[in-house]
Amino acid sequence: MALLAAAHLLLLLAVAAFPRGARAVPDGTYHNASMCRPSVPCGGGVDIHYPFFLADPASMAVVGDTAYSYCGYPGMAVACESARATLRLKDSNYTVLGIDYDNHTVTVADAAVLDQLDRAGDGCPRVTHNVTVPAETWLNLSATADDQLAFFFDCAFTYGVTPLPPPMILPMNCSSFQEQDGTMSFVAVQADLPPPDQWPRPCKEVLVAPVLKDLLLGLGVGAEYGYLQRLNSDGYSELLKHGFQLSWDPSRGPCFLCEKSNGQCSYSQSGEFIGCLCSDGHVLRNSDCGAGDGLNAKMARKKKIAIGSSIAAGVLFLLLVVMTYLYIRKRREYKMTSSSRLLKHTTSGETPRSRCSTDMESGSVHSLQTHHFTYEELEEATDSFSGAMEIGDGGFGTVYKGHLRDGRVVAVKRLYNNSYRRVEQFVNEAAILSRLRHPNLVLFYGCTSSRSRELLLVYELVPNGTVADHLHGHRAAARALTWPLRLNIAVEAAAALAYLHAVEPPIVHRDVKSNNILLDSNFHVKVADFGLSRLFPLDVTHVSTAPQGTPGYVDPEYHQCYQLTDRSDVYSFGVVLVELISSKPAVDVTRDRSDINLAGMAINKIQQCRLDQLVDLELGYGSDEATRKAMTMVAELAFRCLQRNGEMRPPIKEVLDALRGIQEDGDGVGVGEKKDALMAPRSPDTVHAPWDSVSTNPSIISQ
Incomplete structure (x- = not known):
């Protein structure tokens, strides 16, 4: 057996000894490099070159005899016509005013607005649509309430019946907006608008337009200056005329390595990566234009293949003897790490988790389609697991930030050694996450093989900390989580749990807590840490198992009766809901004895109708009736989730x-998707109006 294994290993080494190409390329391996290199002058003195490209078939990148696509990033085609450079976003045209290739920004203005300015006599154009950046384009819109104008068109007020606009919002005094039917139109800086009420309802259309923040402040219309007449006449048109900025990220996707080697990326019209276009005419798929990929290198490889073939017969027998000896010696000296030995021990049973362990032990996990990383590449990604890269404790291992060779920034969980339970949790988490895909669950990239030096899990990096950090941890002082954001966090976390309970077989998370709810840079939820999760059989009502979880979150019925059900997650989520409305931790020994456990404290306060002693008053509970109503409804929902009898949840x-x-x-201040643009501290890809429009033909905004 040893000789057969040695022969197999020798065969692999012999194949590896022959030079190989870096990557597979299309049948046609050349393109016309001159089409992608020159800088093309366009309207208004704008130079168009990579990563922008001309929306012209003559500029199409050609591989072999086939025209594939343009050389540039998806969604960054510019049309040169009528002395203008035009960029199309969704269904609207925008005139390119300037491109800063060093800072990766492009300034554009609404082409429809510029056309109106060319024709209008009083210089007061009308905004006709919101700005929508399609998801498939590489351009990003970073706009906040401080650099957006809100327009309220054709508002018809009935005095004594319809609420009037606040006194600080002035009507537009351009002649083109003085309608004969008595309607009025308004414009204001979105950041300066008071909390929304019913007054915009009589307006036929409500639209938002981004502008340049520096130019807006130059007009003196910031919140500290108040509104000036100039904004409501010709001032807003000057802002629209100078447009707004979009940006792009050159490190996104496979372009990083390609451009680093002086190549240019080519994408199909559907956004699929075609290949790296090298200056020597080569097209390399999923690769770069490094020293080993040129024409001379290709000839050198052919020569090496011929030389290798000529000497292979002479050294084959010698290699066989040497490699057989080395292989037998290696087998005798081979010692698995403590983690690997423990993992073998956990595979003796026949549970779903142990079956996954067996698959991992064999090095495949075919049924789970789990990607295997080598220990060496993860060691390199984390700078040898240095303390500077450590970002937290994942429950049964330390979590490190890592930079993979393909440019991805990841989180690497490193298993603590010498614990059967933690090895089982490692296998369980890999098995669970490999079969899950949901926008509010942390994305699992893969793990190491059980035979590597250590057991490591690799996830997407979620950079904005945990909900616990923001509620009562080291990020709480920033007060970034407004009530609308907290309500959205509750919705997205519940959506993730609903997905887990709905898959077949269902999954009970078993450790739902604010420390396991991560937040990305836009404050969207990523539920994590599935080490304690259980696959739940479809034909049973509960599973008997020893209680595991975090104090303060564990279902009391599960703790008492050892019966795990999906309602155990509901109880834990009820504790999270109370955390969101109170900003208090689940367990706090500094509180009164009866209030140490937040769940018990919440039940008592709600039953005594003393919700004001539970909620975080800084969220607006005492100052705004709408917020008070919404927080009360969430508290009542949490009360139902925290019932001791699981069947009542x-x-x-x-x-x-x-x-x-x-x-x-x-009812809540800023509650609802349509109010996110005003309230959430995020950089949306779509700018849309913060209030409903009563237009009979509302525009639909696509994310």
């Missing part, structure tokens, strides 16, 4: 529906 799908109803009801 609602299923998570019902909890999700209730939260969405609260969010869509519009």
Whole structure:
């Protein structure tokens, strides 16, 4: 057996000894390099070159005899016509005013607005649509309430019946907006608008337009200056005329290595990466134009193949003897790490997790399609697991920030050694995450093989900390989580749990807590840490197992009766809901003895109708009736989730529906998707109006 294994290994080494090409390339391996290199002058003195490209078939990158696509980033085609450079976003045209290739920004203005300015006599154009940046383009819009103008068109007020606009919002005094039917139009800086009420309802259309923040402040219309007449006449047109900025990230996708080697990326019109276009005419798929990929290198490889073939017969027998000896010696000296030995021990049973362990032990996990990383590449990615790269404790291992060779920034969880339970949790988490895909679950990239030096899990890096950090941890002082954001976090976390409970077989997370709910840079939820999760059989009502979880979150019925159900997650989520409305930790020994456990404290305060002693008053509970109503409804929902009898708790799908109803009801300040642009500290890809429009033909905004 040893000789057969040695022969197999020798065969692999012999194949590896022959020079190989870096990557597979299309049948046609050349393109016309001159089409992608020159800088083309366009309207208004704008130079168009990579990563922008001309929306012209003559500029198409040709591989072999086939025209594939343009040389540049998706969605960055510029049309040169009528002395203008035009960029198309969704269904609207924008005139390119300037491109800063060093800072990766492009300044554009609404072409429809510029056309109106060319024709209008009083210089007061009308905004006709919101700005929508399609998801498939590489351009990003970073706009906040401080650099956006809100327009309210054709507002018809009935005095004594319809609420009037606040006194600081002035009507537009251009002649073109003085309608004969008595309607009025308004413009204001979005950051200066008071909290929304019913007054915009009589307006036929409400639109938002981004502008340059520095130019806006130059007009003196910031919140500290108040509104000036100039904004409501010709001032806003000057802002629209100078447009707004979009940016792009050159490190995105496979372009990083390609451009680093002086190549240029080519994409199909559907956004699929075609290949790296090298200056020597080569097209390399998923590669770069490094020293080993040129024509001379290709000839050198052929020569090496011929030389290798000529000497292979002479050294084959010698290699066989040497490699057989080395292989037998290596087998005798081979010692698995403590983690690997423990993993073998966990595979003796026949549970779903142990079956996954067996697959991992064999080095495949075919059924789970789990990607295997080598220990060496993860060691390199984390700078040898240096303390400077450490970002937290993942429950049964330390978590490090890592930079993979393909440019991805990841989180690497390193298993603590010498614990059967932690090895089982490692296998369980890999098995669970390999089969899950949901926007509110942390993305699992893969793990090491059980035979590597250590057991490591690799996830997407979620950079904005945990909900616990923001509620009562080291990020709490920033007060970044407004009430609308907290309500959205509750909705997205409930959606993730509803997905887990709905898959087949269902999954019970078993460790739902604010420390396991991560937040990305836009404050969207990523539920993490599945080490304690259980696959739940479809034909049973509960599973008997020893209680595991975090104090303060564990279902008391599960703790008492050792019976795990999906309602155990509902109880834990109820604790999270109370954290969101109170900003208090689940367990705090500095509180009064009866209030140490937040769940017990919440039940007592709600039953005594003393919600004001529980909630975080800085969220607006005492100052705004809408917020008070929404927070009260969430508290009542949490009360239902925290019932000691699991059968009295609602299923998570019902909890999700209730939260969405609260969010869509519009009673909370800024609650609802349509108000995110005003309230959330994020950089959206779509700017849209913060209020409903009563237009009979509302525009639909696509993310």
